[in-house]
Amino acid sequence: MIFAAITILSNTFHQDHGFWILNHVFVCMISQPTVSAVRHVTSRPTLATVTPPNLYSTRPNNLKLYSAQMSRRYDSRTTIFSPEGRLYQVEYAQEAIANAGTAIGILAKDGVVLACEKKVTSKLLDNDGSAEKLYHLNDQTMCAVAGMTADASILVNNARVTAQRYLKTYNEEIPCELLIKSLCDIKQGYTQHGGLRPFGVSFIYAGHDDRNEFQLFTSNPSGNYSGWKATAIGANNAAAQTLLKKDYKDEITLKEACELAIKVLSKTVDSSNLNSEKLEFATVSLGPQGVVRRIWADTDVNTLIKLTGVLEKPDEE
Template identity: 50%
Template structure:
Protein backbone atom coordinates (compact mmCIF):
# COMPACT_ATOMS: atom_id res chain seq x y z
CA UNK A 1 0.00 0.00 0.00
CA UNK A 2 2.82 2.40 0.85
CA UNK A 3 4.21 2.07 -2.69
CA UNK A 4 1.37 4.23 -3.98
CA UNK A 5 2.25 7.12 -1.67
CA UNK A 6 5.99 7.03 -0.92
CA UNK A 7 7.31 8.13 -4.31
CA UNK A 8 6.32 11.78 -3.83
CA UNK A 9 7.09 14.09 -0.94
CA UNK A 10 3.80 15.92 -1.31
CA UNK A 11 1.43 12.93 -1.37
CA UNK A 12 -0.33 11.98 1.85
CA UNK A 13 -1.31 8.38 2.54
CA UNK A 14 -4.93 7.63 3.59
CA UNK A 15 -3.64 7.61 7.20
CA UNK A 16 -2.35 11.17 6.77
CA UNK A 17 1.33 10.18 6.70
CA UNK A 18 4.18 11.52 4.56
CA UNK A 19 6.35 8.47 3.99
CA UNK A 20 9.32 10.42 2.61
CA UNK A 21 9.52 12.40 5.87
CA UNK A 22 9.36 9.17 7.86
CA UNK A 23 12.14 7.69 5.73
CA UNK A 24 14.26 10.76 6.45
CA UNK A 25 13.65 10.25 10.15
CA UNK A 26 14.77 6.63 9.79
CA UNK A 27 18.11 7.81 8.40
CA UNK A 28 18.51 9.86 11.58
CA UNK A 29 17.65 6.86 13.74
CA UNK A 30 20.49 4.87 12.16
CA UNK A 31 23.10 7.55 12.88
CA UNK A 32 25.36 7.82 15.91
CA UNK A 33 23.69 8.82 19.17
CA UNK A 34 23.80 12.47 20.26
CA UNK A 35 22.84 13.58 23.76
CA UNK A 36 22.18 17.04 25.19
CA UNK A 37 21.76 17.93 28.86
CA UNK A 38 21.07 21.33 30.41
CA UNK A 39 22.74 22.03 33.77
CA UNK A 40 22.66 24.93 36.21
CA UNK A 41 25.79 26.44 34.64
CA UNK A 42 25.59 25.45 30.97
CA UNK A 43 24.65 22.86 28.35
CA UNK A 44 26.52 19.61 27.75
CA UNK A 45 26.51 18.07 24.26
CA UNK A 46 27.97 14.65 23.44
CA UNK A 47 28.06 12.69 20.21
CA UNK A 48 29.09 9.19 19.21
CA UNK A 49 31.89 9.19 16.64
CA UNK A 50 31.49 6.36 14.15
CA UNK A 51 34.63 5.36 12.26
CA UNK A 52 33.63 4.03 8.86
CA UNK A 53 36.98 2.34 8.23
CA UNK A 54 40.31 1.90 9.95
CA UNK A 55 41.93 3.02 6.70
CA UNK A 56 40.24 6.41 6.83
CA UNK A 57 42.37 9.38 7.84
CA UNK A 58 41.35 10.71 11.25
CA UNK A 59 41.10 14.23 9.84
CA UNK A 60 38.53 12.97 7.31
CA UNK A 61 36.16 11.60 9.97
CA UNK A 62 32.85 13.52 9.72
CA UNK A 63 32.34 16.09 12.47
CA UNK A 64 29.27 15.70 14.69
CA UNK A 65 29.55 18.88 16.77
CA UNK A 66 29.58 22.27 15.04
CA UNK A 67 29.90 25.84 16.27
CA UNK A 68 27.34 28.11 14.58
CA UNK A 69 28.08 31.32 16.47
CA UNK A 70 30.00 32.18 19.60
CA UNK A 71 26.90 31.41 21.69
CA UNK A 72 25.45 28.43 19.75
CA UNK A 73 26.78 24.92 19.11
CA UNK A 74 24.91 22.01 17.55
CA UNK A 75 25.10 18.21 17.48
CA UNK A 76 24.25 16.39 14.25
CA UNK A 77 22.66 12.99 13.61
CA UNK A 78 21.93 11.80 10.08
CA UNK A 79 23.36 12.28 6.60
CA UNK A 80 26.62 14.22 6.83
CA UNK A 81 26.23 15.85 3.40
CA UNK A 82 22.80 17.21 4.37
CA UNK A 83 24.19 18.35 7.71
CA UNK A 84 26.95 20.39 6.06
CA UNK A 85 24.44 22.24 3.87
CA UNK A 86 22.28 23.11 6.89
CA UNK A 87 25.25 24.07 9.07
CA UNK A 88 26.37 26.56 6.40
CA UNK A 89 22.79 27.84 6.10
CA UNK A 90 22.56 28.33 9.88
CA UNK A 91 25.86 30.23 9.94
CA UNK A 92 24.63 32.45 7.11
CA UNK A 93 21.39 33.21 8.97
CA UNK A 94 23.31 34.01 12.16
CA UNK A 95 25.71 36.30 10.28
CA UNK A 96 22.92 38.15 8.48
CA UNK A 97 21.04 38.73 11.74
CA UNK A 98 24.13 40.17 13.40
CA UNK A 99 24.88 42.39 10.41
CA UNK A 100 21.32 43.73 10.37
CA UNK A 101 20.68 44.22 14.10
CA UNK A 102 24.18 44.34 15.59
CA UNK A 103 23.28 41.60 18.08
CA UNK A 104 23.81 37.82 18.23
CA UNK A 105 20.81 35.93 16.90
CA UNK A 106 18.48 34.52 19.60
CA UNK A 107 18.71 30.75 19.74
CA UNK A 108 15.00 30.19 19.09
CA UNK A 109 15.09 32.50 16.06
CA UNK A 110 17.89 30.46 14.52
CA UNK A 111 16.12 27.17 15.26
CA UNK A 112 12.89 28.49 13.72
CA UNK A 113 14.65 29.77 10.59
CA UNK A 114 16.34 26.39 10.11
CA UNK A 115 13.08 24.56 10.82
CA UNK A 116 11.21 26.67 8.24
CA UNK A 117 13.91 25.91 5.67
CA UNK A 118 13.74 22.16 6.36
CA UNK A 119 9.93 22.15 6.32
CA UNK A 120 9.94 23.75 2.87
CA UNK A 121 11.59 20.62 1.51
CA UNK A 122 8.60 18.53 2.61
CA UNK A 123 5.93 20.39 0.63
CA UNK A 124 7.31 20.86 -2.90
CA UNK A 125 7.58 18.22 -5.60
CA UNK A 126 11.01 17.32 -6.94
CA UNK A 127 12.67 17.78 -3.55
CA UNK A 128 13.36 15.38 -0.71
CA UNK A 129 13.47 16.11 3.04
CA UNK A 130 16.82 16.60 4.71
CA UNK A 131 17.86 13.37 6.40
CA UNK A 132 19.32 15.01 9.47
CA UNK A 133 18.29 16.11 12.98
CA UNK A 134 19.97 18.58 15.33
CA UNK A 135 20.44 19.36 18.99
CA UNK A 136 21.01 23.09 19.58
CA UNK A 137 22.81 24.28 22.71
CA UNK A 138 22.86 28.03 23.25
CA UNK A 139 22.80 30.94 25.65
CA UNK A 140 20.58 34.01 25.32
CA UNK A 141 19.73 35.37 28.76
CA UNK A 142 19.72 31.77 29.94
CA UNK A 143 20.79 28.34 28.77
CA UNK A 144 18.68 26.69 26.10
CA UNK A 145 18.50 23.26 24.48
CA UNK A 146 16.44 22.64 21.33
CA UNK A 147 15.85 19.63 19.12
CA UNK A 148 14.85 19.79 15.44
CA UNK A 149 13.66 17.02 13.09
CA UNK A 150 13.66 16.46 9.29
CA UNK A 151 10.01 17.58 9.19
CA UNK A 152 11.04 21.04 10.40
CA UNK A 153 9.40 20.53 13.78
CA UNK A 154 11.40 21.73 16.81
CA UNK A 155 10.97 21.80 20.57
CA UNK A 156 12.80 22.94 23.72
CA UNK A 157 14.15 20.35 26.17
CA UNK A 158 15.94 20.02 29.49
CA UNK A 159 17.56 16.81 28.23
CA UNK A 160 17.26 15.19 24.81
CA UNK A 161 18.72 12.48 22.58
CA UNK A 162 18.68 11.83 18.83
CA UNK A 163 20.13 9.11 16.63
CA UNK A 164 20.37 5.39 17.20
CA UNK A 165 18.80 4.03 20.41
CA UNK A 166 17.36 7.47 21.18
CA UNK A 167 14.36 5.95 22.93
CA UNK A 168 16.57 4.01 25.36
CA UNK A 169 18.65 7.15 25.87
CA UNK A 170 15.57 9.23 26.68
CA UNK A 171 14.39 6.62 29.18
CA UNK A 172 17.69 6.90 31.06
CA UNK A 173 17.61 10.70 30.90
CA UNK A 174 14.05 10.75 32.23
CA UNK A 175 15.15 8.61 35.19
CA UNK A 176 18.48 10.29 35.94
CA UNK A 177 17.74 13.96 35.22
CA UNK A 178 17.02 16.39 38.04
CA UNK A 179 17.07 20.17 38.36
CA UNK A 180 20.30 21.86 39.41
CA UNK A 181 22.82 19.39 37.98
CA UNK A 182 26.45 20.47 37.86
CA UNK A 183 28.91 19.61 35.10
CA UNK A 184 30.36 16.53 36.79
CA UNK A 185 26.91 15.06 37.43
CA UNK A 186 25.82 15.83 33.87
CA UNK A 187 28.95 14.19 32.48
CA UNK A 188 28.21 11.07 34.52
CA UNK A 189 24.64 10.86 33.21
CA UNK A 190 25.66 11.42 29.59
CA UNK A 191 28.44 8.84 29.89
CA UNK A 192 25.94 6.34 31.29
CA UNK A 193 23.59 6.99 28.38
CA UNK A 194 26.29 6.56 25.75
CA UNK A 195 27.67 3.42 27.37
CA UNK A 196 24.18 1.95 27.20
CA UNK A 197 23.42 2.99 23.63
CA UNK A 198 26.90 2.14 22.31
CA UNK A 199 27.07 -1.08 24.35
CA UNK A 200 30.60 -0.46 25.61
CA UNK A 201 32.18 -0.51 29.07
CA UNK A 202 34.37 2.57 28.71
CA UNK A 203 34.28 5.70 26.56
CA UNK A 204 37.36 7.05 24.80
CA UNK A 205 38.00 10.19 22.79
CA UNK A 206 38.13 8.24 19.52
CA UNK A 207 34.56 7.03 20.20
CA UNK A 208 32.88 10.07 21.78
CA UNK A 209 33.13 13.84 21.43
CA UNK A 210 31.84 16.01 24.27
CA UNK A 211 31.65 19.81 24.68
CA UNK A 212 30.29 22.13 27.36
CA UNK A 213 28.77 25.54 26.65
CA UNK A 214 28.93 27.90 29.64
CA UNK A 215 28.64 31.60 30.44
CA UNK A 216 31.41 33.57 32.12
CA UNK A 217 29.78 36.23 34.28
CA UNK A 218 33.10 38.04 34.84
CA UNK A 219 33.63 39.01 31.21
CA UNK A 220 30.10 38.44 29.97
CA UNK A 221 31.18 35.97 27.29
CA UNK A 222 29.96 32.52 26.30
CA UNK A 223 32.67 29.87 26.50
CA UNK A 224 32.90 26.52 24.75
CA UNK A 225 35.04 23.87 26.41
CA UNK A 226 35.94 20.44 25.06
CA UNK A 227 35.44 17.82 27.78
CA UNK A 228 38.14 15.19 28.11
CA UNK A 229 37.05 11.64 28.88
Protein backbone atom coordinates (compact mmCIF):
# COMPACT_ATOMS: atom_id res chain seq x y z
CA MET A 1 0.00 0.00 0.00
CA ILE A 2 1.33 3.49 -0.97
CA PHE A 3 0.25 6.69 0.77
CA ALA A 4 0.66 10.04 -1.06
CA ALA A 5 0.02 13.44 0.54
CA ILE A 6 -1.04 16.29 -1.73
CA THR A 7 -0.94 19.81 -0.24
CA ILE A 8 -3.18 22.55 -1.64
CA LEU A 9 -2.32 26.16 -0.76
CA SER A 10 -5.11 28.61 -0.16
CA ASN A 11 -4.96 31.98 -1.89
CA THR A 12 -5.93 33.78 1.30
CA PHE A 13 -3.30 36.07 2.87
CA HIS A 14 -3.69 36.78 6.58
CA GLN A 15 -3.69 40.58 6.79
CA ASP A 16 -3.25 40.90 10.56
CA HIS A 17 -0.26 38.59 10.99
CA GLY A 18 1.43 38.71 7.60
CA PHE A 19 1.57 34.98 6.65
CA TRP A 20 -0.18 32.50 4.38
CA ILE A 21 -2.49 29.78 5.79
CA LEU A 22 -2.74 26.19 4.52
CA ASN A 23 -6.40 25.35 4.80
CA HIS A 24 -6.55 21.73 3.71
CA VAL A 25 -4.35 18.68 3.26
CA PHE A 26 -5.56 15.85 1.02
CA VAL A 27 -4.22 12.36 1.77
CA CYS A 28 -4.64 9.71 -0.92
CA MET A 29 -4.29 5.92 -0.35
CA ILE A 30 -3.14 4.44 -3.58
CA SER A 31 -2.82 0.74 -4.37
CA GLN A 32 -1.16 -0.74 -7.39
CA PRO A 33 -2.38 -0.72 -10.06
CA THR A 34 -5.62 1.04 -9.07
CA VAL A 35 -6.69 3.56 -6.50
CA SER A 36 -8.81 1.87 -3.85
CA ALA A 37 -9.91 4.80 -1.76
CA VAL A 38 -9.48 8.45 -1.21
CA ARG A 39 -10.02 9.98 2.16
CA HIS A 40 -10.33 13.71 2.88
CA VAL A 41 -8.71 14.81 6.10
CA THR A 42 -9.12 18.29 7.50
CA SER A 43 -6.07 19.46 9.38
CA ARG A 44 -5.28 22.37 11.67
CA PRO A 45 -3.97 25.55 10.00
CA THR A 46 -0.23 25.51 9.52
CA LEU A 47 2.25 28.24 8.73
CA ALA A 48 3.74 28.38 5.28
CA THR A 49 7.19 29.59 4.39
CA VAL A 50 5.92 31.65 1.47
CA THR A 51 7.25 35.23 1.64
CA PRO A 52 4.51 37.84 1.08
CA PRO A 53 5.14 40.65 -1.39
CA ASN A 54 6.87 43.70 0.09
CA LEU A 55 4.35 46.50 -0.32
CA TYR A 56 6.81 49.11 0.98
CA SER A 57 9.85 48.15 -0.99
CA THR A 58 12.58 50.78 -1.30
CA ARG A 59 13.00 50.12 -4.99
CA PRO A 60 12.83 53.39 -6.98
CA ASN A 61 9.43 52.79 -8.59
CA ASN A 62 7.69 51.77 -5.37
CA LEU A 63 9.39 54.53 -3.38
CA LYS A 64 8.15 57.25 -5.73
CA LEU A 65 4.63 55.85 -5.62
CA TYR A 66 4.72 55.64 -1.83
CA SER A 67 6.04 59.21 -1.51
CA ALA A 68 3.31 60.53 -3.80
CA GLN A 69 0.65 58.73 -1.76
CA MET A 70 2.07 60.10 1.48
CA SER A 71 2.24 63.69 0.20
CA ARG A 72 -1.40 63.57 -0.92
CA ARG A 73 -2.36 62.76 2.67
CA TYR A 74 -1.20 66.19 3.83
CA ASP A 75 -1.85 68.59 0.94
CA SER A 76 -5.59 68.00 0.64
CA ARG A 77 -6.49 69.97 3.78
CA THR A 78 -5.22 73.19 5.26
CA THR A 79 -5.46 71.87 8.81
CA ILE A 80 -3.07 68.91 8.48
CA PHE A 81 0.63 69.35 9.06
CA SER A 82 3.09 67.22 7.11
CA PRO A 83 5.79 65.27 9.02
CA GLU A 84 8.13 68.19 8.24
CA GLY A 85 5.74 70.65 9.90
CA ARG A 86 4.51 72.22 6.66
CA LEU A 87 1.06 73.28 5.49
CA TYR A 88 1.09 72.52 1.79
CA GLN A 89 -2.07 74.45 0.91
CA VAL A 90 -0.57 77.65 2.34
CA GLU A 91 2.60 77.07 0.32
CA TYR A 92 0.55 76.50 -2.83
CA ALA A 93 -1.19 79.84 -2.23
CA GLN A 94 2.20 81.53 -2.01
CA GLU A 95 3.18 79.89 -5.31
CA ALA A 96 0.15 81.51 -6.94
CA ILE A 97 1.42 84.88 -5.73
CA ALA A 98 4.90 84.19 -7.10
CA ASN A 99 3.36 84.01 -10.60
CA ALA A 100 1.50 87.33 -10.26
CA GLY A 101 2.65 90.77 -11.30
CA THR A 102 5.40 92.46 -9.32
CA ALA A 103 4.49 94.99 -6.63
CA ILE A 104 6.99 97.28 -4.87
CA GLY A 105 6.75 99.44 -1.77
CA ILE A 106 9.36 101.99 -0.66
CA LEU A 107 9.30 103.98 2.57
CA ALA A 108 10.68 107.53 2.34
CA LYS A 109 11.16 110.16 5.01
CA ASP A 110 8.32 112.26 3.60
CA GLY A 111 6.00 109.59 2.21
CA VAL A 112 5.49 106.08 0.87
CA VAL A 113 5.37 104.94 -2.76
CA LEU A 114 3.58 101.88 -4.16
CA ALA A 115 4.28 100.63 -7.68
CA CYS A 116 2.69 97.65 -9.42
CA GLU A 117 3.06 95.79 -12.67
CA LYS A 118 -0.21 95.61 -14.58
CA LYS A 119 -0.22 92.61 -16.90
CA VAL A 120 -2.14 93.16 -20.12
CA THR A 121 -3.50 89.76 -21.14
CA SER A 122 -5.08 90.90 -24.41
CA LYS A 123 -5.07 93.94 -26.66
CA LEU A 124 -8.85 93.61 -26.90
CA LEU A 125 -9.26 94.28 -23.19
CA ASP A 126 -10.93 97.61 -22.47
CA ASN A 127 -8.59 99.64 -20.28
CA ASP A 128 -10.69 102.32 -18.62
CA GLY A 129 -7.75 103.77 -16.72
CA SER A 130 -8.84 102.56 -13.28
CA ALA A 131 -6.33 100.90 -10.99
CA GLU A 132 -6.39 97.11 -10.75
CA LYS A 133 -3.74 96.50 -8.08
CA LEU A 134 -4.11 99.59 -5.86
CA TYR A 135 -6.86 100.15 -3.28
CA HIS A 136 -7.86 102.81 -0.74
CA LEU A 137 -8.60 101.31 2.69
CA ASN A 138 -9.36 104.53 4.58
CA ASP A 139 -8.24 108.16 4.60
CA GLN A 140 -4.77 107.21 5.85
CA THR A 141 -3.97 103.81 4.33
CA MET A 142 -3.59 102.30 0.87
CA CYS A 143 -2.51 98.88 -0.34
CA ALA A 144 -1.07 97.11 -3.37
CA VAL A 145 -1.93 93.48 -4.12
CA ALA A 146 -0.25 90.56 -5.85
CA GLY A 147 -2.14 87.37 -6.55
CA MET A 148 -5.83 86.67 -7.08
CA THR A 149 -7.62 90.01 -7.28
CA ALA A 150 -10.99 88.38 -6.50
CA ASP A 151 -9.62 87.25 -3.14
CA ALA A 152 -8.15 90.72 -2.62
CA SER A 153 -11.54 92.36 -3.12
CA ILE A 154 -13.07 90.36 -0.27
CA LEU A 155 -10.27 91.29 2.13
CA VAL A 156 -10.28 94.95 1.05
CA ASN A 157 -14.00 95.20 1.75
CA ASN A 158 -13.46 93.70 5.21
CA ALA A 159 -10.68 96.19 5.91
CA ARG A 160 -12.86 99.12 4.85
CA VAL A 161 -15.71 97.99 7.10
CA THR A 162 -13.32 97.57 10.03
CA ALA A 163 -11.88 101.05 9.47
CA GLN A 164 -15.33 102.67 9.36
CA ARG A 165 -16.50 100.86 12.49
CA TYR A 166 -13.44 102.12 14.36
CA LEU A 167 -14.02 105.66 13.07
CA LYS A 168 -17.68 105.58 14.14
CA THR A 169 -16.84 104.17 17.58
CA TYR A 170 -13.83 106.30 18.52
CA ASN A 171 -14.24 109.31 16.20
CA GLU A 172 -10.70 108.93 14.85
CA GLU A 173 -8.95 106.94 12.14
CA ILE A 174 -7.81 103.44 13.00
CA PRO A 175 -4.00 103.05 13.38
CA CYS A 176 -2.38 101.42 10.36
CA GLU A 177 -0.96 98.41 12.18
CA LEU A 178 -4.22 97.70 13.98
CA LEU A 179 -6.08 97.69 10.67
CA ILE A 180 -3.51 95.34 9.14
CA LYS A 181 -3.67 93.03 12.15
CA SER A 182 -7.45 92.73 11.91
CA LEU A 183 -7.12 91.78 8.24
CA CYS A 184 -4.40 89.22 8.97
CA ASP A 185 -6.57 87.63 11.66
CA ILE A 186 -9.10 86.82 8.95
CA LYS A 187 -6.41 85.37 6.68
CA GLN A 188 -4.96 83.28 9.48
CA GLY A 189 -8.39 81.93 10.40
CA TYR A 190 -8.73 80.43 6.93
CA THR A 191 -5.75 78.16 7.66
CA GLN A 192 -7.28 76.64 10.82
CA HIS A 193 -10.69 75.36 9.73
CA GLY A 194 -11.52 72.49 7.42
CA GLY A 195 -13.43 73.15 4.23
CA LEU A 196 -11.74 76.52 3.68
CA ARG A 197 -8.81 77.51 1.51
CA PRO A 198 -6.24 80.24 2.14
CA PHE A 199 -6.57 83.57 0.36
CA GLY A 200 -4.24 83.51 -2.64
CA VAL A 201 -3.09 87.11 -2.31
CA SER A 202 -0.36 89.14 -0.61
CA PHE A 203 -0.55 92.83 0.29
CA ILE A 204 1.80 95.77 0.63
CA TYR A 205 0.30 98.42 2.93
CA ALA A 206 1.29 102.09 2.94
CA GLY A 207 -0.10 104.44 5.55
CA HIS A 208 0.38 107.21 8.06
CA ASP A 209 -0.87 107.85 11.58
CA ASP A 210 -0.02 110.43 14.25
CA ARG A 211 1.83 107.99 16.47
CA ASN A 212 4.10 106.12 14.03
CA GLU A 213 3.99 108.49 11.04
CA PHE A 214 4.72 106.81 7.68
CA GLN A 215 4.65 103.01 7.67
CA LEU A 216 5.12 100.16 5.21
CA PHE A 217 3.89 96.60 5.87
CA THR A 218 3.42 93.35 3.98
CA SER A 219 1.24 90.30 4.67
CA ASN A 220 1.03 86.83 3.10
CA PRO A 221 -1.65 84.08 2.89
CA SER A 222 -0.60 82.59 6.23
CA GLY A 223 -1.72 85.75 8.05
CA ASN A 224 1.78 86.86 8.96
CA TYR A 225 2.66 90.55 8.58
CA SER A 226 5.87 92.55 9.01
CA GLY A 227 7.18 96.10 8.64
CA TRP A 228 9.68 97.09 5.93
CA LYS A 229 11.70 100.01 4.61
CA ALA A 230 11.47 98.65 1.07
CA THR A 231 10.05 95.38 -0.20
CA ALA A 232 8.67 93.55 -3.24
CA ILE A 233 6.14 90.76 -3.78
CA GLY A 234 4.99 88.80 -6.81
CA ALA A 235 7.04 87.61 -9.77
CA ASN A 236 10.78 88.34 -9.73
CA ASN A 237 10.53 89.55 -6.15
CA ALA A 238 13.98 88.15 -5.30
CA ALA A 239 15.64 90.20 -8.04
CA ALA A 240 13.67 93.28 -7.01
CA GLN A 241 14.69 92.83 -3.37
CA THR A 242 18.34 92.63 -4.41
CA LEU A 243 18.10 95.89 -6.37
CA LEU A 244 16.33 97.62 -3.48
CA LYS A 245 19.02 96.54 -1.01
CA LYS A 246 21.66 97.95 -3.32
CA ASP A 247 20.13 101.38 -4.00
CA TYR A 248 17.96 102.14 -0.97
CA LYS A 249 19.07 104.91 1.42
CA ASP A 250 17.66 105.66 4.86
CA GLU A 251 17.17 109.37 4.10
CA ILE A 252 15.56 108.82 0.71
CA THR A 253 12.93 111.35 -0.35
CA LEU A 254 9.58 110.55 -1.91
CA LYS A 255 10.74 111.78 -5.31
CA GLU A 256 13.85 109.60 -5.16
CA ALA A 257 11.74 106.65 -4.01
CA CYS A 258 9.49 107.03 -7.07
CA GLU A 259 12.52 107.07 -9.37
CA LEU A 260 13.97 104.02 -7.62
CA ALA A 261 10.69 102.14 -8.05
CA ILE A 262 10.72 102.86 -11.79
CA LYS A 263 14.32 101.67 -12.12
CA VAL A 264 13.62 98.45 -10.25
CA LEU A 265 10.50 97.67 -12.28
CA SER A 266 12.31 98.39 -15.55
CA LYS A 267 14.77 95.59 -14.69
CA THR A 268 12.27 93.07 -13.34
CA VAL A 269 9.16 93.47 -15.49
CA ASP A 270 9.07 91.05 -18.42
CA SER A 271 8.33 93.63 -21.07
CA SER A 272 10.30 95.44 -23.75
CA ASN A 273 8.03 98.49 -23.58
CA LEU A 274 7.63 100.14 -20.18
CA ASN A 275 4.79 102.66 -20.09
CA SER A 276 1.73 103.66 -18.10
CA GLU A 277 -0.32 100.80 -19.57
CA LYS A 278 1.89 98.33 -17.72
CA LEU A 279 2.48 100.24 -14.49
CA GLU A 280 0.40 101.61 -11.63
CA PHE A 281 1.69 104.17 -9.15
CA ALA A 282 0.39 105.52 -5.85
CA THR A 283 1.84 107.66 -3.08
CA VAL A 284 0.97 108.51 0.50
CA SER A 285 2.26 111.88 1.70
CA LEU A 286 1.39 114.82 3.94
CA GLY A 287 -0.29 118.01 2.76
CA PRO A 288 -1.74 121.12 4.38
CA GLN A 289 -4.99 119.30 5.15
CA GLY A 290 -3.39 116.08 6.39
CA VAL A 291 -2.66 112.75 4.70
CA VAL A 292 -2.78 112.79 0.90
CA ARG A 293 -3.44 109.48 -0.91
CA ARG A 294 -2.94 109.68 -4.62
CA ILE A 295 -3.19 107.15 -7.45
CA TRP A 296 -1.21 108.56 -10.35
CA ALA A 297 -2.72 109.27 -13.74
CA ASP A 298 -1.22 107.74 -16.88
CA THR A 299 0.32 111.05 -17.94
CA ASP A 300 2.12 111.39 -14.61
CA VAL A 301 3.53 107.86 -14.87
CA ASN A 302 4.81 108.49 -18.39
CA THR A 303 6.43 111.74 -17.26
CA LEU A 304 8.19 109.93 -14.42
CA ILE A 305 9.47 107.25 -16.81
CA LYS A 306 11.02 109.93 -19.02
CA LEU A 307 12.60 111.73 -16.05
CA THR A 308 14.29 108.58 -14.80
CA GLY A 309 15.91 107.89 -18.16
CA VAL A 310 14.11 104.60 -18.71
CA LEU A 311 13.42 104.91 -22.43
CA GLU A 312 10.43 103.24 -23.99
CA LYS A 313 11.22 100.61 -26.58
CA PRO A 314 8.83 99.74 -29.43
CA ASP A 315 6.94 96.47 -29.13
CA GLU A 316 8.39 93.62 -31.15
CA GLU A 317 6.16 92.59 -33.97
